[in-house]
Amino acid sequence: MKIALFAGDGIGPEVIAQARRVLETLELPGLTLFEGDVGAAAYRRHGHPLPQETLAMARAADAVLFGAVGDFSCDDLPRELRPEQAILGLRSELGLFANLRPAAGFPGLEHLSSLKPEVARSIDLLVVRELNGDVYFGDKGERGSAGGREGWDMMSYNEAEVRRIAHSAFRAAMGRGKKLTSVDKANVLETSRIWRETVIEVAQEYPEVELDHMYVDNAAMQLVKSPGQFDTIVTGNLFGDILSDQASACVGSIGLLASASLGERQTDYGTFGLYEPIHGSAPDIAGRGKANPVAAVLSLAMLLRHSLGREQDAARIERAVEAILADGVLGGDLGGTASTGDIGDAIVRKIVTTS
Ligand SMILES: NC(=O)c1ccc[n+]([C@@H]2O[C@H](COP(=O)([O-])OP(=O)(O)OC[C@H]3O[C@@H](n4cnc5c(N)ncnc54)[C@H](O)[C@@H]3O)[C@@H](O)[C@H]2O)c1
Ligand SMILES: CC(C)[C@H](C(=O)O)[C@@H](O)C(=O)O
Ligand SMILES: [Mg+2]
Structure with missing residues (x-):
């Protein structure tokens, strides 16, 4: 070893x-x-x-x-x-490509969470963050524009990338509470539309898992309002980065x-x-x-x-x-x-x- x-x-x-x-x-x-x-x-x-x-x-x-x-x-x-x-x-x-970030309360530390103790006590979730794609790895650069220098980063996901992380997430959910929340921004982003449609397609193979979808802005709000509603979350690279840091403060500290x-x-x-x-x-x-x-x-x-x-x-x-x-x-x-x-x-x- x-x-x-x-x-x-x-x-x-x-x-x-x-x-x-x-x-x-x-x-x-x-x-x-x-x-x-x-x-x-x-x-x-x-x-x-x-x-x-x-x-x-x-x-x-x-x-x-x-x-x-x-x-x-x-x-x-x-x-x-x-x-x-x-x-x-x-x-x-x-x-x-599959980043598992569990966030669960530690008994006795509820009062150290940024949330009310009774809310903090309910946290037991897993963020499954896609790790090889998204805006992190898309083409990026700097170019001239009428407004001066312009930075750009290409956000994209193809079906194969979404399919493999969706399978990882559904399998993880099967081993937990059989509830999966897919977090995206499908009301605005084409990337997220493909993401959502592909997750729905993969869900057919996991009939026991209850799937729902949430926009990322709402997910950030729900995570502090009632984190106990989440079991397994699947999301893209950038949203997963942000939501997992936020989840750590709900538990108590990013050091945990x-x-x-x-x-x-x-x-x-x-x-x-x-x-x-x-x-x-x-x-x-x-x-x-x-x-x-x-x-x-x-x-x-x-x-x-x-x-x-x-x-x-x-x-x-x-x-x-x-x-x-x-x-x-x-x-x-x-x-x-x-x-x-x-x-x-x-x-x-x-x-x-x-x-
Ligand atoms: N995977 C990684 O290696 C990774 C992850 C995140 C940030 N970074 C890098 O780390 C550097 C600092 O970034 P940042 O400040 O945004 O994030 P950070 O996570 O390093 O720190 C954020 C805050 O949390 C505190 N903190 C973090 N870990 C702690 C621990 N174990 N115990 C106690 N307190 C802790 C820090 O003191 C700071 O106040 C940047 O260069 C960033 O790119 C690297
Ligand atoms: C350091 C940085 C590239 C990294 C990321 O954004 O993935 C970090 O924030 C993380 O969460 O591991
Ligand atoms: Mg991070």
Whole structure:
């Protein structure tokens, strides 16, 4: 079993260090870890945010655990050299089109949500975000116009792209509450019209799943008004990016939400995937022990479940995280005083003492 660790920039290395400690606590037999450079760190060392060696390491691994990329010092670089291209490049080069972003309340943390506790308590949803298409990967550029320089980004989805993410979402919904909400902007966008029609077509193959459709503006509103109505949400790359950050504040903090990015490649142990917190490199708190490592640790749990077939180890980690949060081991993002290392310590201790 091979796991590639790409820590990246800002708080990436801080949270990945804690996830690594948790992984090492499990003492999995036959596990090899590799470390690769991504993001601004890779740009400084190799002149590129996603060096060929890193991509090759990802391809040779059974799974990738990713921290975060992004550094304001790189804001003026051409787009293809910006740190964010590392994660975008990995997602597209590795064919990771299905991004699973679960958001569920943690018992005892309801009062720390941005919502009323009784509303926060009802959250248990999964955002299935398409990750290889949309305005992210369409043609883009800058051109002259009567109004001065004009930036443009092409938004598109074809039926094949929508069909494969719809299948992923319907399958995910089958394993959950059998309710799927497709989020689009079909009242305005042609892209969304094709999206909606294709999702309806795929739905024929999943008669047990109740499907509904919601415009993204309404979905953003419903997510804070009554998030308990959502079970599984399927949406495009851009809408999924935005709604998942919003869902994290409904749960309590962006430092809590994990993600899995999956494609079609199967390994000896499961489905190849890349796992990362939904948050970024958080330059405002980087290097000060203030980052919440829970999202990275829960991303490790998802990795063990989906890519290594180790459900019991995944569940052990998730139980430990829930327990330490209920015990009140909270970082600054949740109004507490625990440092990144304190939270990692508490998770490791909980795993060891409850096994
Ligand atoms: N997948 C990724 O690597 C990824 C994801 C999002 C943003 N980014 C990049 O990260 C950089 C910063 O972007 P941003 O500020 O918009 O988003 P961000 O997610 O890095 O931070 C948003 C806010 O949440 C806080 N936060 C984030 N993670 C936290 C954690 N684990 N614990 C406590 N607080 C946390 C930050 O301090 C900040 O106030 C940019 O360069 C952006 O492109 C990368
Ligand atoms: C860093 C950026 C390219 C990325 C995205 O937009 O997908 C991030 O916001 C995320 O959610 O993983
Ligand atoms: Mg994002």
